[in-house]
Amino acid sequence: MKKGSLEELYDYFKKFHLSDTLYLFGAINAVLKYGEQKLHSSNVPEHLYRWIGRLTEQERKFVGLNLTRMARFMILSGANDHKGQRMLLDTPAFHKAYEMVIELYDTDVDIPIDQGPEAISQYFSRIGQIQFPLQARQHTVIGRGYAMFISNPSIATSAYDFNRKLMEFYKLDCFQFMATGIAMWLLVNGILDYEMTIEISKLKDIVTPEAISIFTELATGTAKQYREMVRGPGRGNQMDKLKDIYGHDPFTAMPAIRVDRSSVLRAGTVVVPQPKYFLEKASAGIFYLLANKEQQIAKVAGKTGENPFRNAFGIVFREYIGRHLKTPGKAHTFIDLDVDFSEPWTGLLPDFALINAEVCLLVEVKTTLLKLPARSYFEPEIIKGEVQAGNLKKAVRQLDSFRKAILEKKVKDVRFGKVTRILNIIVGYDQVYVLNSAILPDLTAAHREISYDLQLASIADIEMMGSALEQGFNLNELMGKKVADTGAVRWSIATYLQQCHVTSKNQILNEAFLQCMERLGLNK
Numbered sequence: 001m002k003k004g005s006l007e008e009l010y011d012y013f014k015k016f017h018l019s020d021t022l023y024l025f026g027a028i029n030a031v032l033k034y035g036e037q038k039l040h041s042s043n044v045p046e047h048l049y050r051w052i053g054r055l056t057e058q059e060r061k062f063v064g065l066n067l068t069r070m071a072r073f074m075i076l077s078g079a080n081d082h083k084g085q086r087m088l089l090d091t092p093a094f095h096k097a098y099e100m101v102i103e104l105y106d107t108d109v110d111i112p113i114d115q116g117p118e119a120i121s122q123y124f125s126r127i128g129q130i131q132f133p134l135q136a137r138q139h140t141v142i143g144r145g146y147a148m149f150i151s152n153p154s155i156a157t158s159a160y161d162f163n164r165k166l167m168e169f170y171k172l173d174c175f176q177f178m179a180t181g182i183a184m185w186l187l188v189n190g191i192l193d194y195e196m197t198i199e200i201s202k203l204k205d206i207v208t209p210e211a212i213s214i215f216t217e218l219a220t221g222t223a224k225q226y227r228e229m230v231r232g233p234g235r236g237n238q239m240d241k242l243k244d245i246y247g248h249d250p251f252t253a254m255p256a257i258r259v260d261r262s263s264v265l266r267a268g269t270v271v272v273p274q275p276k277y278f279l280e281k282a283s284a285g286i287f288y289l290l291a292n293k294e295q296q297i298a299k300v301a302g303k304t305g306e307n308p309f310r311n312a313f314g315i316v317f318r319e320y321i322g323r324h325l326k327t328p329g330k331a332h333t334f335i336d337l338d339v340d341f342s343e344p345w346t347g348l349l350p351d352f353a354l355i356n357a358e359v360c361l362l363v364e365v366k367t368t369l370l371k372l373p374a375r376s377y378f379e380p381e382i383i384k385g386e387v388q389a390g391n392l393k394k395a396v397r398q399l400d401s402f403r404k405a406i407l408e409k410k411v412k413d414v415r416f417g418k419v420t421r422i423l424n425i426i427v428g429y430d431q432v433y434v435l436n437s438a439i440l441p442d443l444t445a446a447h448r449e450i451s452y453d454l455q456l457a458s459i460a461d462i463e464m465m466g467s468a469l470e471q472g473f474n475l476n477e478l479m480g481k482k483v484a485d486t487g488a489v490r491w492s493i494a495t496y497l498q499q500c501h502v503t504s505k506n507q508i509l510n511e512a513f514l515q516c517m518e519r520l521g522l523n524k
Contacts, residue, residue: 006104008100015085017087024088026273028089032052032064044189064134066101081261082260126378129246141283143513144463172215175206179207192270223257229253252280252288255274293309321351332355332469350363387447399424406422424453425456425479426455426457435492436490455482464506470505479493
């Protein structure tokens with residue numbers, strides 16, 4: 001047994017009562033659900049609120065992250081509701097568990113970071129995918145969900161009716177689903193039950209008892225289901241170190257865990273260890289509910305691979321990216337190459353061009369850039385396999401073909417006439433925070449002849465690019481400096497733009513957030 005090993009952690013964690021301990025973590029995280037500065041106190045044990053109040057803002061941030069990891073490992077350890085002691089706050093048992101999670105570094109799956117930059121990059125890529133989603137602003141999560149799935153113009157013209165399908169499958173339309181999830185996030189205090197009272201008049205006909213019951217059911221599972229979602233069907237009791245430590249967290253789809261038995265929680269209660277995931281369920285959860293349901297339907301019909309929702313979503317996502325890039329900026333010319341490029345053309349075009357003087361950004365939008373294992377574990381061989389085929393390879397070729405045509409003056413559109421430098425950007429929907437540090441080196445190595453001035457972007461990067469345009473920055477100039485900087489070229493675009501003093505203020509997200517709050521009756 002190794003110091004900091006997963007076996008050691010599990011041996012300690014499974015001594016504790018599962019649901020009672022998850023409630024402790026959830027109640028503390030509920031105090032922090034509005035952020036480190038604005039603490040939540042309603043229906044939370046006063047001693048937990050006071051304890052959090054004594055911490056610094058930085059300490060509060062670490063507490064939220066570490067307790068979420070502790071909840072994961074409590075479930076995976078095999079702890080249950082039929083035996084075990086209660087873990088109490090600020091006791092030696094609590095502090096030991098907290099420290100064990102911080103110190104977890106199992107050399108069966110973690111390469112010692114003193115073995116070079118590749119080991120360091122892999123370790124911090126994995127950790128980043130765990131930590132950064134929990135640090136997203138609630139304003140952004142709500143605004144993005146509303147802008148993407150409710151107010152997006154492409155939704156109205158889509159051949160796939162998002163509202164009708166969600167209603168058909170789950171008896172809630174997109175707004176009712178989102179409104180119910182937000183209301184429950186506001187009310188959660190570490191637990192949820194079906195007796196929540198909605199006091200806001202606008203919400204009473206939307207967030208109904210039936211809607212609460214449906215949403216709770218969609219967001220709730222058992223500890224056994226959680227373990228099998230991590231390890232695989234039928235393998236819930238078999239520890240898999242790589243999956244256990246770094247696998248995608250089922251809390252994103254199933255943020256609530258059903259209580260089996262407890263001396264302090266009543267029957268029918270569900271515990272919510274991290275309320276942030278409840279908000280994610282209300283927002284991005286629409287994508288996964290519809291995508292997974294259509295996948296199941298296709299599989300039963302013997303049409304594996306077909307997914308009408310994902311096809312329609314590609315158009316909706318493309319529209320969302322375009323809305324940010326055409327934000328009024330400093331002498332930028334935005335071109336939707338599918339709509340505003342009438343020149344006869346053989347072959348595929350990128351999605352968008354953004355021109356400022358002699359610099360042009362070419363943007364290609366793909367719903368998926370990496371499969372889940374690649375963006376969870378960042379194993380070198382998996383990454384190399386991904387970049388040599390699939391959507392990334394197609395996107396690189398597509399961008400390079402049009403790039404060459406522009407530079408060789410084969411494109412007659414006068415808007416490209418002064419362009420002498422082209423920067424290529426590939427955008428994906430799934431939020432991967434380390435695309436340029438973990439993926440870009442292998443991608444450029446695999447396609448060295450055609451991957452000039454290339455950057456990878458997630459949805460948050462594009463939102464920051466929209467913010468830069470809105471705030472009057474010369475985005476093309478900033479991006480040109482980024483790709484020319486041997487250090488910054490591997491940063492995420494959002495991080496780089498923040499270093500250039502671009503703020504996260506974003507008109508599209510802000511307007512969507514305010515529209516959502518108005519409809520919810522929460523804008524006062």
